[in-house]
Amino acid sequence: MEKKYEFSPETMAVVQKMMGRYPEGKQKSALLPVLHLAQAEFDGWLSAEAMDYVAQVLNITPIEVYEVASFYSMYNLKPVGKCLLEVCRTSSCWLMGSEDIVNHIEKKLGIKDGETTKDGQFTLKTVECLGSCGTAPMLQCGADFYENLTLEKVDNLLDNLRKDGERRTYIKDQKVNMD
Amino acid sequence: MGKKLLLEHIDVPGIQSLNVYRQKGGYETLKKALTSMTPEQIVEEVKTSGLRGRGGAGFPTGMKWSFLAKPEGVPRYLVCNADESEPGTFKDRYLMEKIPHILIEGMIVSSFALGANTSYIYIRGEYFYVARILENAIAEAYEAGLLGKNIMGSGYDLDLYVQIGAGAYICGEETALLESLEGKRGNPRIKPPFPAIAGLYGCPTVVNNVETIAAVVPIVKDGGAAYAQIGIGKSTGTKLISASGHLNKPGVYEIELGLPVEEFIYSEEYCGGIKNGKQLKAVVAGGSSVPILPAHLILKTAAGEPRLMSYEGLADGGFATGTMLGSGGFIAMDEDSSIVKNLWTFSRFYHHESCGQCSPCREGTGWMEKILHKILHGHGTLADVDLLWDIQSKIEGKTICPLGDAAAWPVASAIRHFRNEFEEYVKQGHSIKDVKHYYRLNHLPEPVN
Numbered sequence: 001m002e003k004k005y006e007f008s009p010e011t012m013a014v015v016q017k018m019m020g021r022y023p024e025g026k027q028k029s030a031l032l033p034v035l036h037l038a039q040a041e042f043d044g045w046l047s048a049e050a051m052d053y054v055a056q057v058l059n060i061t062p063i064e065v066y067e068v069a070s071f072y073s074m075y076n077l078k079p080v081g082k083c084l085l086e087v088c089r090t091s092s093c094w095l096m097g098s099e100d101i102v103n104h105i106e107k108k109l110g111i112k113d114g115e116t117t118k119d120g121q122f123t124l125k126t127v128e129c130l131g132s133c134g135t136a137p138m139l140q141c142g143a144d145f146y147e148n149l150t151l152e153k154v155d156n157l158l159d160n161l162r163k164d165g166e167r168r169t170y171i172k173d174q175k176v177n178m179d
Numbered sequence: 180m181g182k183k184l185l186l187e188h189i190d191v192p193g194i195q196s197l198n199v200y201r202q203k204g205g206y207e208t209l210k211k212a213l214t215s216m217t218p219e220q221i222v223e224e225v226k227t228s229g230l231r232g233r234g235g236a237g238f239p240t241g242m243k244w245s246f247l248a249k250p251e252g253v254p255r256y257l258v259c260n261a262d263e264s265e266p267g268t269f270k271d272r273y274l275m276e277k278i279p280h281i282l283i284e285g286m287i288v289s290s291f292a293l294g295a296n297t298s299y300i301y302i303r304g305e306y307f308y309v310a311r312i313l314e315n316a317i318a319e320a321y322e323a324g325l326l327g328k329n330i331m332g333s334g335y336d337l338d339l340y341v342q343i344g345a346g347a348y349i350c351g352e353e354t355a356l357l358e359s360l361e362g363k364r365g366n367p368r369i370k371p372p373f374p375a376i377a378g379l380y381g382c383p384t385v386v387n388n389v390e391t392i393a394a395v396v397p398i399v400k401d402g403g404a405a406y407a408q409i410g411i412g413k414s415t416g417t418k419l420i421s422a423s424g425h426l427n428k429p430g431v432y433e434i435e436l437g438l439p440v441e442e443f444i445y446s447e448e449y450c451g452g453i454k455n456g457k458q459l460k461a462v463v464a465g466g467s468s469v470p471i472l473p474a475h476l477i478l479k480t481a482a483g484e485p486r487l488m489s490y491e492g493l494a495d496g497g498f499a500t501g502t503m504l505g506s507g508g509f510i511a512m513d514e515d516s517s518i519v520k521n522l523w524t525f526s527r528f529y530h531h532e533s534c535g536q537c538s539p540c541r542e543g544t545g546w547m548e549k550i551l552h553k554i555l556h557g558h559g560t561l562a563d564v565d566l567l568w569d570i571q572s573k574i575e576g577k578t579i580c581p582l583g584d585a586a587a588w589p590v591a592s593a594i595r596h597f598r599n600e601f602e603e604y605v606k607q608g609h610s611i612k613d614v615k616h617y618y619r620l621n622h623l624p625e626p627v628n
Contacts, residue, residue: 021340023254023297026380031362032345036304064362071364072345073531074304090266091467092423092510094524128348128528129266129467130305133423133510134430143307170307 005053011037015057028060031068035075040169044084045076073127074170081116081123082167086140089126092133101137102126104151108158121162142168144175153178181435181448182409184397184417185390189277195312197319200280206325208400212288213333216399221292225395227403229415234260234351234388235466235506236581237490240395246375247293248383256384257295258360259286259392261302261309262344262351265466266528267508270419271389273431275302275309279316283339285392287325288399290337293385297338300389301356304345313341348532352580353386354378355534366534367580390419411437414489418507425513427451436489440464441478443488444511457513461597464493465505467525468585470592471518472502498592518597519604522589523551529586537578543570544586554601557608564601568594 007015015034022029034054035046042050046069055062069075076084085105089098102113105124109117116123132138135147139154146157157178161168164176193199200206212221226241247255259282263271275282282300290298302310317339320326328336342360344350350359354368357379378384394416398406407415414436420443423429428451434443443449444459453459462477463469480486481500486493493504512521530544550567553559571587578584594601 021299021338021342023380026361028362029342029360032304032359033343036343036345058362060362067364068362071534072304072347074346089524090528091463091521091524092267095424095510095512095516095521127346128531129264131263131269131272131303133267133269133508134421136423136429140305145308170304173308173311 003049005042005047005049007037007041007057011041019058027058028064031058031060031065032072034058035065035069036170039075040171043079044082044167044169045079079116081120082165083121083141083161084123084125084168086125086127086130088128088130088132088136088138088140090129093129093136093138096136098126098137100151101139101149101154104154105158108155122158143170143173144168146175146178181433181438182417183433184406184409185274185281185393185419186278186431186433194278195280195316197280197316197323200278205280206284208396209284209287209325210331212291212399213331213335218292218294221288221395221399224398224403225292228394228398228406229403229410229413230391230394230398230406231414231490232388233390233394233418233507235265235468237504240387240391243375243387244293244385246373247385248376249294250383254297254382255293255295256379256382257286257290257293257298258353258356258379258384258386259298259300259389260351260353260356260386261300261306261389262348262356263306263389263506264303264348264351264532265468265506265508266525267423267463267466267510268421268506269423270421270431270507272306272309273421274389274393274419275306276312279313280320281393281396282313282389283316283320283325285395286339287320287330287337289385289387289392289395290339291335292395295385296336297340299340299342299360299379301342301344301350301360303350304343307343310341310343317341347534348528349534349580349582352582355580356386357384364534366536367582369579409435411487411489412491414491414504418488418504420488420507420509422450422509422511424509424511425454425457425516426511427454434488437492438488439485440488440493441485443509444478450511453511453513455513457515459511460514460516461512461518463502463508463510463512463589464488465503466508467510467528468581468588469493469503469505470498470501470588471522471596472500472592473596476500476596477502498588499595502592518593518600519551520555522593523548523555525589526551526586529582533582533586534580537583539574539577540583540586543574543583546570547586547590554604557604559601559605561602561605564594564598564605567601 051065138147160176230240231237350365355365359365374384459474526548530548535541571590574583575587
């Protein structure tokens with residue numbers, strides 16, 4: 001069956017409210033936040049159909065959506081696992097051992113940077129500075145920051161995320177214990 | 180103990196909430212501003228305070244405000260830059276997370292001063308949870324009549340919204356931020372016109388960093404002259420420093436500008452020295468964009484004076500022997516750190532974050548990343564080091580926005596101060612196994628005791 005792209009009534013209400021934040025005729029300003037909502041609602045990524053739907057909601061052309069979605073790194077243009085593990089790799093995190101964290105996750109999950117586990121649970125992605133330099137190394141999963149990582153904490157985190165089984169999105173805090 | 184203006188009540192339980200914030204004198208400054216001051220008087224106080232933009236550029240805030248065009252019948256906007264993405268910087272996140280109402284209060288006072296009736300806080304997408312904290316704080320403020328129509332019975336109206344980004348360092352550049360807020364790619368605009376004339380939706384706009392706007396609260400509270408008493412010379416007031424890297428106590432510290440770097444690194448009040456009893460090798464003092472300095476130059480100026488944490492103090496000696504205060508992202512590196520590899524993480528960052536508009540930056544950042552990767556993995560030649568120098572010199576000053584400079588300066592400074600380390604990588608070639616723990620202090624021209 002073909003997947004249907006349509007916001008739930010609750011999300012649509014949020015979108016409508018959001019569009020009221022900008023002056024008349026400037027509804028395009030809502031594009032970035034609305035794309036976040038679309039990504040959360042449509043399985044964690046933005047397909048061409050999802051982007052076309054957003055264009056229709058905001059009454060702008062599809063290309064205006066594509067060029068934005070492809071510019072910003074938080075939009076996934078390909079399917080990702082339920083838990084997108086975004087490990088910071090820039091300076092301070094690197095100095096404090098982010099490479100060890102990445103290697104450990106790669107080994108434990110049997111995937112490389114950018115890949116998804118076969119069961120669709122985890123995707124690993126190295127990212128640039130997330131503003132958590134004083135609590136390095138760190139990773140972000142959904143809206144949640146996991147900081148001062150050790151290999152042991154990463155093990156706990158992965159186990160607890162798998163047990164929980166929920167899809168993580170930026171829209172919702174769903175922090176799990178890792179200590 | 181240094182004076183605290185922004186973080187004074189940071190440890191008070193519940194300070195996130197409006198009630199506790201008000202118990203500690205919160206929103207008294209707003210009351211003062213709305214009931215006893217004119218917008219012009221507030222702008223004057225900010226000018227008198229000598230406050231300089233805390234996002235990195237250090238431009239005088241009062242002057243920026245006074246440039247704002249005021250044509251009849253055209254709305255004006257205040258936009259808060261909470262896109263904090265400069266590697267090594269996390270002070271705004273800390274401030275917004277711990278004491279959101281100081282930013283909200285600063286936004287209302289500043290919007291009143293500028294005559295804005297709609298203001299936005301543009302926050303980086305990765306800080307979604309912080310955006311929620313701000314939204315809750317804003318909802319509390321509306322509820323209490325501190326936002327919306329006729330604030331505190333003054334007749335002044337203001338709507339304040341949080342806008343979320345989606346992961347692009349370049350949106351910290353003010354015109355890219357405005358593009359992004361309009362729902363577009365974050366491509367910086369050609370200036371002039373400056374945002375003060377044509378900013379958001381083509382209307383006069385002021386864009387200020389989170390910390391800058393928060394600092395307006397103590398300035399209006401105690402007066403610009405009192406603020407100017409704090410600090411040193413033209414570096415007035417306090418500054419939030421994000422300390423990270425190999426330090427015993429990394430974190431966010433509010434310092435009085437003019438604090439000696441040595442005291443900041445080694446005293447128990449601040450960072451408590453270098454981790455694991457190691458020695459300091461180098462510091463990036465103001466976020467990834469500013470020149471890296473070896474330990475002997477960050478602790479003392481070329482003239483042998485103690486180096487001070489202020490705009491002028493860190494810049495002493497120019498780029499030959501000095502650096503910049505920047506955003507206050509203070510990254511300390513111990514004796515085991517590889518300068519070349521750290522630089523590679525920076526160059527990879529700038530390559531990833533270049534918006535692609537200007538060829539020198541779009542192409543040059545990628546070339547620098549590749550050459551550094553080559554050197555790091557033992558395939559480099561001595562000519563590559565010169566090539567790196569050449570490329571950075573051809574990016575600097577040749578782009579629409581300062582990202583080009585920001586990508587060039589770390590490369591230039593690393594070669595300037597640590598050229599021998601690049602050459603060592605080239606000479607060792609394939610025998611380099613563990614680049615992470617390869618270099619020690621004896622490669623420094625002047626080892627630090």
